[in-house]
Amino acid sequence: MIIPIDTVLILSALLFGVGLFGFLARRNLILMLVSVEIMLNAVNLSLAGFSQLLNDPRGQVLALLVIAVAAAEAGVGLGLVIALHRNKPGASVTDLTELKW
Amino acid sequence: MSIVAAQAAFYYMAAASIASALLAVTRRNPVHSMLWVLSLFLHVAGIFLLLRAEFLAAVQVIVYAGAILVFYLFFLMLLDLPGEVAGPRFAPYWVLAAAGGFGFLAMIWLARPAKVYLTKAANTDGAIALGSPGNISELGLALFGTFALPFEMASLILLAAIIGAVMLVRSRTVS
Numbered sequence: 001m002i003i004p005i006d007t008v009l010i011l012s013a014l015l016f017g018v019g020l021f022g023f024l025a026r027r028n029l030i031l032m033l034v035s036v037e038i039m040l041n042a043v044n045l046s047l048a049g050f051s052q053l054l055n056d057p058r059g060q061v062l063a064l065l066v067i068a069v070a071a072a073e074a075g076v077g078l079g080l081v082i083a084l085h086r087n088k089p090g091a092s093v094t095d096l097t098e099l100k101w
Numbered sequence: 102m103s104i105v106a107a108q109a110a111f112y113y114m115a116a117a118s119i120a121s122a123l124l125a126v127t128r129r130n131p132v133h134s135m136l137w138v139l140s141l142f143l144h145v146a147g148i149f150l151l152l153r154a155e156f157l158a159a160v161q162v163i164v165y166a167g168a169i170l171v172f173y174l175f176f177l178m179l180l181d182l183p184g185e186v187a188g189p190r191f192a193p194y195w196v197l198a199a200a201g202g203f204g205f206l207a208m209i210w211l212a213r214p215a216k217v218y219l220t221k222a223a224n225t226d227g228a229i230a231l232g233s234p235g236n237i238s239e240l241g242l243a244l245f246g247t248f249a250l251p252f253e254m255a256s257l258i259l260l261a262a263i264i265g266a267v268m269l270v271r272s273r274t275v276s
Binding site: 003007008009010011013014015016017018019020021022023024025026028030031033034035037038041044045048049051052057058060061063064065067068069070071072073074075076078079080081082083085 | 107108111115118119122123125126131134135138141142145148149151152153154156157160161164165168169170172173176177180195197198199201202203205206208209236239240242243244248251252255256258259261262263265266267269270
């Protein structure tokens, strides 16, 4: 026994909880998106841990796909931030209460 | 690498990544926050190395820390969004956020009986093998053999994201 899988999973869950807290507590749009990246990283950690536990490369394949989706999410999310910034310069999340303007 | 050294490295990286994540979500200066996220990503890459996911560690450093985070930093500096300095320190959402985080911790506690250990035949030689040949070839075979279709679909997702981002940010003026 080198490292119990529990440790990896608890670390992953703690990181996910921290990311969730950041996503809910932050009021800056870009920092909210970065909190989502922290959560995705936590998920990748548990996927890599299971991949090592079961000696199976599928977990790592899934983690790579998660990274690709994270890159896509960063592109689209930041594009949305730019579009919001163009329509309402300097708006914080709490001001964005309308669906259309 | 001896067992104790590998375990010490793992626990150091675990503690450092949790501390970096906590600092990243609590710092008020967005750039400091981003740099703590960079520290988190590098420590998670170290954990990937210890878990013998070398390719994942390389991708984590090159794509996550090198490309995605720099992308976020560019946008942070480009847009100059309002800092969180002006608002009250504990907005009403803070309670909701803490409740969400603690609810997640309760879920971990409930999932605790799932006791399985990282003891596989590959580990019986004693250490988490940092120097031993990893499973990159196996990963490549899986990625381009069994999972060729999901791999190509990931490229399609990226293409859709590129087109979507360009459509979102393009200027609305009619030329």
